[in-house]
Amino acid sequence: MRTFWLWLAFLTVALYLAVAYEPAAGGNELAWRMTFSALLLAAYFAVPLFRHRPKALTALLGISVAFAAAALWPGEGSGVNPYPLLVFGLIAGKAAYRLPGIHAAIVGAIALAGAAAPLAAGLPGLPPPFLLLLAAGLGSCLYASNRLLRERDEARARNEALLSEYRSVKRKLASGGEEARQEERAHVAREIHDSVGHKLTALLMQLELQRLEADEATKPMLEELKSLAKESLEETRGAVRTLKEDETGGLSSIMRLLRRLEAESFMRLEFTIKDGALTAPLAPRQSIAIYRAVQEALTNAMRHGVGREARITFEAPGGGSVFRFEVSNSVKQGVAFYEGFGLRGMRERIEESGGQLEARSYDGLFVVRGAYTLVNREGGAK
Numbered sequence: 001m002r003t004f005w006l007w008l009a010f011l012t013v014a015l016y017l018a019v020a021y022e023p024a025a026g027g028n029e030l031a032w033r034m035t036f037s038a039l040l041l042a043a044y045f046a047v048p049l050f051r052h053r054p055k056a057l058t059a060l061l062g063i064s065v066a067f068a069a070a071a072l073w074p075g076e077g078s079g080v081n082p083y084p085l086l087v088f089g090l091i092a093g094k095a096a097y098r099l100p101g102i103h104a105a106i107v108g109a110i111a112l113a114g115a116a117a118p119l120a121a122g123l124p125g126l127p128p129p130f131l132l133l134l135a136a137g138l139g140s141c142l143y144a145s146n147r148l149l150r151e152r153d154e155a156r157a158r159n160e161a162l163l164s165e166y167r168s169v170k171r172k173l174a175s176g177g178e179e180a181r182q183e184e185r186a187h188v189a190r191e192i193h194d195s196v197g198h199k200l201t202a203l204l205m206q207l208e209l210q211r212l213e214a215d216e217a218t219k220p221m222l223e224e225l226k227s228l229a230k231e232s233l234e235e236t237r238g239a240v241r242t243l244k245e246d247e248t249g250g251l252s253s254i255m256r257l258l259r260r261l262e263a264e265s266f267m268r269l270e271f272t273i274k275d276g277a278l279t280a281p282l283a284p285r286q287s288i289a290i291y292r293a294v295q296e297a298l299t300n301a302m303r304h305g306v307g308r309e310a311r312i313t314f315e316a317p318g319g320g321s322v323f324r325f326e327v328s329n330s331v332k333q334g335v336a337f338y339e340g341f342g343l344r345g346m347r348e349r350i351e352e353s354g355g356q357l358e359a360r361s362y363d364g365l366f367v368v369r370g371a372y373t374l375v376n377r378e379g380g381a382k
Helices: 002-021 027-045 054-071 084-098 101-120 128-213 219-245 250-264 284-304 341-352
Strands: 268-274 309-315 322-330 355-362 365-373
Touching: 002 027, 002 054, 002 084, 027 054, 054 084, 054 101, 084 101, 084 128, 101 128, 128 219, 250 268, 250 284, 284 309, 284 322, 284 341, 284 355, 284 365, 341 355, 341 365
Parallel strands: 268 309
Antiparallel strands: 309 322, 322 365, 355 365
């Protein structure tokens, strides 16, 4: 925005000098000069509105050239006025600064034609050397601008490639580390099951045999030992189940995922938790499915969204009988939506774990919604 005001200041000064250089004009001549000068500045004020629409900006700058030519058209008794060279040069320079090559060249050609029009009409105007100077300046400006734009695009492409490679390496490292942890947990679970579990089972059998053969004074002590061994066996089995089910999932894993995306992928994320979502009794498979769904939805937001931002919402309304999650991000208007491999896999995982998934695109948003009917601790529906 600062550059816009700088360009506007230069244009205003050049336009003032060009109008003031003309000899004192009568009421009608001064009125139309001021009118076209005002139209030129008004058109220039509208430039930021079309900065991302090259065709519209080309037309707007071309109209600005026409207004400048009308405002600075030589009047009776006028001499050679050098200041229109600055006005036309500034407008063409703005085109070279804001527009791609072909569009900037069109505005430059219109500016050159506007500067040469009085001379072609037989009126006092810029002499040919000045016009050649303007043409050379416009050509140099256009060449330099295109070169800078090309270098900027190449640098941006290199940065995107490096950033993509960096993310890929980070994902591989994280995935490899997680796979190693999963294998280690599975190994520990097998060791506990095959070693400790079997030995506790054998101990229970020996205690039961001793209890059957013991006298009445010894039986209470053996009963207590048997009870302690049975509790130890149940706790060991519970630990084995936890190790086997400890796949990536749950709210803590989702929070780690969001932190990683914010830190490494520079995403802006809005995470909202409502209505008892933290205490929802989700099964391990459901937690894992939700994690994968959120991960896939955020990956799609990075690839296809407008801006690197997304909104995630978890809620469990109705007293915790239903758990819902939603991931939404902005998308370009008019872009066709189709369900690819990632979304199909997400839907299958959610449905296999007892939920429903919906993916839709409307009103400039892409929304992924999922829902589960929850069960209580005893296994019944709440």
